[in-house]
Amino acid sequence: MIKKLFTLGLALVAFAGNAQQAKLTNKNANNALRLGGVTPPSVMATTNLGFETWASGSPTGWTTLDLLGLPSATQYTTSPGTGTSSLQLTTVSCTACPTYGLPTKAGFAQQFVPYVGQPTSLSFQFKSAVATGDTGAILVTLSNAASTTGQAGYIFAGTVSTWTTVTVPFQYSNAINSDSVSLLITSSDSGIVTGPGIVGHPVVGSKVYIDAIALIVPSGIQSIFTFNDYVMFPNPAMAELNFIIKDANAKKVEVYNVNGVLVQSFAVENERTQINSYNMSNGMYFYHVTNANGGILHTDKFTIIK
Numbered sequence: 001m002i003k004k005l006f007t008l009g010l011a012l013v014a015f016a017g018n019a020q021q022a023k024l025t026n027k028n029a030n031n032a033l034r035l036g037g038v039t040p041p042s043v044m045a046t047t048n049l050g051f052e053t054w055a056s057g058s059p060t061g062w063t064t065l066d067l068l069g070l071p072s073a074t075q076y077t078t079s080p081g082t083g084t085s086s087l088q089l090t091t092v093s094c095t096a097c098p099t100y101g102l103p104t105k106a107g108f109a110q111q112f113v114p115y116v117g118q119p120t121s122l123s124f125q126f127k128s129a130v131a132t133g134d135t136g137a138i139l140v141t142l143s144n145a146a147s148t149t150g151q152a153g154y155i156f157a158g159t160v161s162t163w164t165t166v167t168v169p170f171q172y173s174n175a176i177n178s179d180s181v182s183l184l185i186t187s188s189d190s191g192i193v194t195g196p197g198i199v200g201h202p203v204v205g206s207k208v209y210i211d212a213i214a215l216i217v218p219s220g221i222q223s224i225f226t227f228n229d230y231v232m233f234p235n236p237a238m239a240e241l242n243f244i245i246k247d248a249n250a251k252k253v254e255v256y257n258v259n260g261v262l263v264q265s266f267a268v269e270n271e272r273t274q275i276n277s278y279n280m281s282n283g284m285y286f287y288h289v290t291n292a293n294g295g296i297l298h299t300d301k302f303t304i305i306k
Contacts, residue, residue, distance in 0.1 A: 049183075049213040051075070051087040059087055062109045068096050072107040072187070081125035081163040081211030089136070089187035091206040105202035107136075107187035109210075115142065115181035119215035122152035123167045126210050128160045131203035136187045138210065142170070142178035149176050155189075155234055156208050157305055163209075167216070171231075185210055230289055230298040236305040239278045245289060246271055250297055255287045280304045 053060040054075045064073035076088035091107040098104060122140050130136050136156035142149045150172040188202035231244040243253060245268050253273075255264040263285070266275060282304050289298040 050083050051085055051211060052083050054085070059109065062087075062111045064109045065092065065094060065097075065106065068094065070094055073109050076209055079163075081127075081209070083211070086125075086209055086211035087185070089185060089208045089210070091134070091188040091202055091204050093204055103202060105188060105204055107206070107208075108185060110182070110184045113181050113183070115178055115215075117178065117215070117217055118142075118150065118172065119170055119217045121167050121169050121216045122154075123165065123212070123214045123216055124154075124210060125163050125165050125212045126156065126160065126208065127163055128156045128158065128209065129207040130156050130158055130187070131206045132158075133201045134203040134206045135189045136206065136208040137185070137189050138213075139182075139184045140170075140215070141182045141184075142180075143182065144176050144179045147176075149174055149178050155236070156187075157236060163211070165212075181215070183213065230300070232287065232300060232302055236303040237277050238305065239276070241275050241277045241302070243268075243273045243275075244271060245273070247289070247297055249291045250289045251292045252290045253287055254290065255285055257281075258284050258286075277304060 048059055048061045051059045056066065057071060058064045058066040058073055059075070062073070065071075066073060070092050072090055072092045072094075074088045074090070076086040077084060080086040087109060089107045089109060091105055094102065094104055094106050097106055119142075122138075124138065126138075128136060134157075137153060138156075139151070139153040141151045150170045152168045152170045154166055154168050185208065187208040188206045229245065229247040230250075231242075233242050245253070250268045252268060253266055254262055257263055263280065264275060266273060268289070284301055284303050286299065286301045288296050290296055
């Protein structure tokens with residue numbers, strides 16, 4: 001699940017999340033902060049993860065397209081998830097964005113925060129009205145000296161009309177303490193996180209509503225690290241599936257539909273393998289990772305949504 005997220009002036013090497021957990025590739029996602037002239041990690045305090053405080057059209061402490069005079073981020077007070085207001089992100093056309101390395105259709109909010117710790121999970125509330133074929137995302141990346149240590153993310157697709165609470169586990173690549181955290185939310189992935197066309201296609205008007213972001217650290221636990229030998233992303237998937245398998249005993253992956261029918265299988269020859277899922281029907285699937293004798297080493301599930 002390793003990839004790195006840095007900000008402006010640094011290369012973004014994304015970290016691939018699992019579980020409707022955002023799929024990322026080596027792109028310059030954090031060019032967003034160039035708009036605010038922020039060099040990470042910034043001196044901003046850990047504030048306003050509930051979007052209760054706003055100034056000049058943006059949530060306090062967050063960088064948004066408001067810096068270019070575009071009302072992509074708005075204060076949502078009609079029926080907030082928690083408290084008196086939430087963040088509403090809307091994808092807008094942005095002719096000036098390519099100057100900053102961003103796509104021409106975008107909607108985002110981003111913040112860098114000094115942070116030391118190893119949270120076990122990311123929690124937040126959301127609603128969505130994302131256009132067909134488009135996807136939004138939330139990505140939280142922990143770093144130390146511009147090197148990623150852990151990440152959690154989630155992809156938004158379709159319409160979710162009621163506030164929904166989601167908890168996503170952090171995945172760690174090493175046991176190094178973080179010194180900063182990056183929080184990135186997009187209403188259209190549109191290349192900010194994944195690169196153009198990899199997940200979703202940006203549509204002006206796609207909306208994502210976010211509230212009550214929290215990094216969860218259980219009481220009394222100082223350091224928790226999850227090292228993953230088996231990673232599959234994105235989930236849900238549309239046109240492709242990526243498998244990162246680090247277990248040296250793994251020899252084969254078998255994919256089954258809910259009726260137990262084998263629909264795909266492939267040999268594990270490299271740590272990372274990509275397969276085409278475009279011809280797979282919508283629905284839930286299960287996969288097994290097996291050893292040379294056919295014994296099951298790992299099993300998990302994913303969903304195809306087109």
